[in-house]
Amino acid sequence: xxxxxxxxxxxxxxxxxxxxxxxxxxxxxxxxxxxxxxxxxxxxxxxxxxxxxxxxxxxxxxxxxxxxxxxxxxxxxxxxxxxxxxxxxxxxxxxxxxxxxxxxxxxxxxxxxxxxxxxxxxxxxxxxxxxxxxxxxxxxxxxxxxxxxxxxxxxxxxxxxxxxxxxxxxxxxxxxxxxxxxxxxxxxxxxxxxxxxxxxxxxxxxxxxxxxxxxxxxxxxxxxxxxxxxxxxxxxxxxxxxxxxxxxxxxxxxxxxxxxxxxxxxxxxxxxxxxxxxxxxxxxxxxxxxxxxxxxxxxxxxxxxxxxxxxxxxxxxxxxxxxxxxxxxxxxxxxxxxxxxxxxxxxxxxxxxxxxxxxxxxxxxxxxxxxxxxxxxxxxxxxxxxxxxxxxxxxxxxxxxxxxxxxxxxxx
Amino acid sequence: xxxxxxxxxxxxxxxxxxxxxxxxxxxxxxxxxxxxxxxxxxxxxxxxxxxxxxxxxxxxxxxxxxxxxxxxxxxxxxxxxxxxxxxxxxxxxxxxxxxxxxxxxxxxxxxxxxxxxxxxxxxxxxxxxxxxxxxxxxxxxxxxxxxxxxxxxxxxxxxxxxxxxxxxxxxxxxxxxxxxxxxxxxxxxxxxxxxxxxxxxxxxxxxxxxxxxxxxxxxxxxxxxxxxxxxxxxxxxxxxxxxxxxxxxxxxxxxxxxxxxxxxxxxxxxxxxxxxxxxxxxxxxxxxxxxxxxxxxxxxxxxxxxxxxxxxxxxxxxxxxxxxxxxxxxxxxxxxxxxxxxxxxxxxxxxxxxxxxxxxxxxxxxxxxxxxxxxxxxxxxxxxxxxxxxxxxxxxxxxxxxxxxxxxxxxx
Numbered sequence: 001x002x003x004x005x006x007x008x009x010x011x012x013x014x015x016x017x018x019x020x021x022x023x024x025x026x027x028x029x030x031x032x033x034x035x036x037x038x039x040x041x042x043x044x045x046x047x048x049x050x051x052x053x054x055x056x057x058x059x060x061x062x063x064x065x066x067x068x069x070x071x072x073x074x075x076x077x078x079x080x081x082x083x084x085x086x087x088x089x090x091x092x093x094x095x096x097x098x099x100x101x102x103x104x105x106x107x108x109x110x111x112x113x114x115x116x117x118x119x120x121x122x123x124x125x126x127x128x129x130x131x132x133x134x135x136x137x138x139x140x141x142x143x144x145x146x147x148x149x150x151x152x153x154x155x156x157x158x159x160x161x162x163x164x165x166x167x168x169x170x171x172x173x174x175x176x177x178x179x180x181x182x183x184x185x186x187x188x189x190x191x192x193x194x195x196x197x198x199x200x201x202x203x204x205x206x207x208x209x210x211x212x213x214x215x216x217x218x219x220x221x222x223x224x225x226x227x228x229x230x231x232x233x234x235x236x237x238x239x240x241x242x243x244x245x246x247x248x249x250x251x252x253x254x255x256x257x258x259x260x261x262x263x264x265x266x267x268x269x270x271x272x273x274x275x276x277x278x279x280x281x282x283x284x285x286x287x288x289x290x291x292x293x294x295x296x297x298x299x300x301x302x303x304x305x306x307x308x309x310x311x312x313x314x315x316x317x318x319x320x321x322x323x324x325x326x327x328x329x330x331x332x333x334x335x336x337x338x339x340x341x342x343x344x345x346x347x348x349x350x351x352x353x354x355x356x357x358x359x360x361x362x363x364x365x366x367x368x369x370x371x372x373x374x375x376x377x378x379x380x381x382x383x384x385x386x387x388x389x390x391x392x393x394x395x396x397x398x399x400x401x402x403x404x405x406x407x408x409x410x411x412x
Numbered sequence: 413x414x415x416x417x418x419x420x421x422x423x424x425x426x427x428x429x430x431x432x433x434x435x436x437x438x439x440x441x442x443x444x445x446x447x448x449x450x451x452x453x454x455x456x457x458x459x460x461x462x463x464x465x466x467x468x469x470x471x472x473x474x475x476x477x478x479x480x481x482x483x484x485x486x487x488x489x490x491x492x493x494x495x496x497x498x499x500x501x502x503x504x505x506x507x508x509x510x511x512x513x514x515x516x517x518x519x520x521x522x523x524x525x526x527x528x529x530x531x532x533x534x535x536x537x538x539x540x541x542x543x544x545x546x547x548x549x550x551x552x553x554x555x556x557x558x559x560x561x562x563x564x565x566x567x568x569x570x571x572x573x574x575x576x577x578x579x580x581x582x583x584x585x586x587x588x589x590x591x592x593x594x595x596x597x598x599x600x601x602x603x604x605x606x607x608x609x610x611x612x613x614x615x616x617x618x619x620x621x622x623x624x625x626x627x628x629x630x631x632x633x634x635x636x637x638x639x640x641x642x643x644x645x646x647x648x649x650x651x652x653x654x655x656x657x658x659x660x661x662x663x664x665x666x667x668x669x670x671x672x673x674x675x676x677x678x679x680x681x682x683x684x685x686x687x688x689x690x691x692x693x694x695x696x697x698x699x700x701x702x703x704x705x706x707x708x709x710x711x712x713x714x715x716x717x718x719x720x721x722x723x724x725x726x727x728x729x730x731x732x733x734x735x736x737x738x739x740x741x742x743x744x745x746x747x748x749x750x751x752x753x754x755x756x757x758x759x760x761x762x763x764x765x766x767x768x769x770x771x772x773x774x775x776x777x778x779x780x781x782x783x784x785x786x787x788x789x790x791x792x793x794x795x796x797x798x799x800x801x802x803x804x805x806x807x808x809x810x811x812x813x814x815x816x817x818x819x820x821x822x823x824x
Contacts, residue, residue, distance in 0.1 A: 016483070016484060016487045016661075016667065017657070017658050017661040017662065017667065019484055020491075020654045020655075020657055020658045020667070021654075021655075021658050023651075023654050024651045024654045024655045024658065027647055027648075027650065027651040027654075028648070028651050031640075031644060031647050031648065031651075035639070035640055035644065068481070069480070069481060069484055071428070072428060072431055072481055075428045079432075227447070228443075228447060231693075231696055232443060232447065234693070234696070235439055235443050235696065235697070236439075236440070236443065238439065238697070239435075239436045239439040239440050239443075242432045242433075242435050242436045242439075243432075243433075243436045245429070245432055246429050246432045246433050246436065249428075249429040250429065255428065255429065255432075278693055278696075280693070281643075281646070281690055281692070281693035281694055282693055282694060282697050284643055284646070284647065284690075285647070285650070285694050
């Protein structure tokens, strides 16, 4: 009955102490590089990605992103992140922000996807990798955008409201695209009927969870709040996220669509803040593991490959162009349209999820994955200083803090 | 490059969704049964153990405690728990509580060990299992004791102070016994020289960490507090616990001795509260996984075995007797000595760690492990109502909350 040895064998010869050592390396490097990134005015997530690159098999060789245990910790991280984004998404406010956000979001999805697909295809990437490339160009990181606008004291400006609304809509659309693309990459043939079916499934699952959840979850959590302690709500919220993620997967949708839906269902209840407060420290631990493991999947040796640099460079151009033009889509809006466009540029975690899924399912080669990661890193890197330039900090405004969003970005 | 499939193969054919499902079952069952236990006046940890038994392979078959991924999550849980206990241990206060605590602790270790060893040996368990049985009888659960005394509003009574001091000393002695026993079970022969060497190593590592840590850790964390955010201290504290646990293992000591030492080193700094606050939500997630996985290691079918019941019953008698008599050891103390003895009875998590280690290394058969678990469960179960009977709640006293200790017990 020696299961320490058995366990080590099953884990791929990784013992608990070895795993602890890797965990220490991830936590410390992510924290140090995240703080360094913030000191030079960049989002912490960029530092965490760089930490992953540094620890990757191609540099220090500490973190093997294909290791089963690291993969599970990383997946728990991304599930918690999308649960938290869902918790902070107010569907009603989203609707009231109006048509401008919707137009920016739609154009900001269609234009980068089409541009990305055709550029990738023209560069000879092949149909499937071009779809993944186009998909990862559609993303907008609501966390990064919200944090930057908050730091500038500009969160209540109309431009910021439009960007936030559009970024949130983008997240929902992005998750549906993700489900469609992941289905397609899972082996389903790329037919119109198949895409429609998958879209229907992704929408259907999301709507089903929102409708059923709307009846079941608020009374359940009110009951839990009456009988249990605050931490009970936290634990049950986390369990709900894991459960709906599991069901999403079982229904043929993506794990993170389920986690996001769990957040949306809980968001309008009186207990959203309590749950989020309880999830926060947990995601501060798990989420950087996700970003580090994504960074560790980058093979820096491929950056020396002229093809990667050419594809990456071309994708960066259309990535910025597609979102920037989307900012000009609400023609009736009188404010600074350039700010809207630039606010939509950072791809952040959502773009990486696409790239990571492409690599995981084998749809992307390591080279194509590296090109997409380069695009995500550059767009995420370039947006904060550009925004600061176009939209100078408001000295008179009180420091606006969007609450959890800022904390997600800081820590994740 | 399909590493989803690779990962599933390495994990022992457990996919991420499957793991999420098991996690949901663990979190919800542990929370529900923990709350139920508290409603009937028992510590939550008892409910979590019962949750593990319910989910075990021998009943519902949901949690396989030998699974590599569950094992790693459980180990992170017990490391965080002992880190937190270390963080709450004030060595100076411990010394000031005086000789009474020390005498209770010493007698409360020696008497149960000797009684347990001879009873187990007399029942034909064999030398090595008898050593493990004796060792697990030496433990006292500081968390459970502190929580019960706090709930009774009796934390500042002299009896409580002696019990708390003794329980903390017991934890340190227990951890050293654990290191000695784990060395011995690891294959080292049971010689006096070997035991002394292991004791020296365990003490040496602990003293070395405390001395070096005393110079390095406070300035490091003061520096981190100046340059970083509050969460930085939390993450770095957790990383420190994992690092010292890793080093303890590398030095031939136990992972949890390292985690406890990391807590002791941080405890006297200005940042102990900040770190603990940050660790709390993380341990609320991980620690129940440990207790559930321990509960899940129980094979209920063995309880039908008359030998298990006989050994378990005999160990329960000496477990209670040994600690109860230890309460009378400080003969000069004029207060209620029965309260001290009963306060030392619950074995809780430390007793389980011994039993678990015995099972893991193959020193204990499943039957012997079940007998020890029965002893831990009964002693943990019997202490709260007995204490309440001997030491009626103080109606006039304000509700004394020992802070994190209560929260550990509640959640863990």
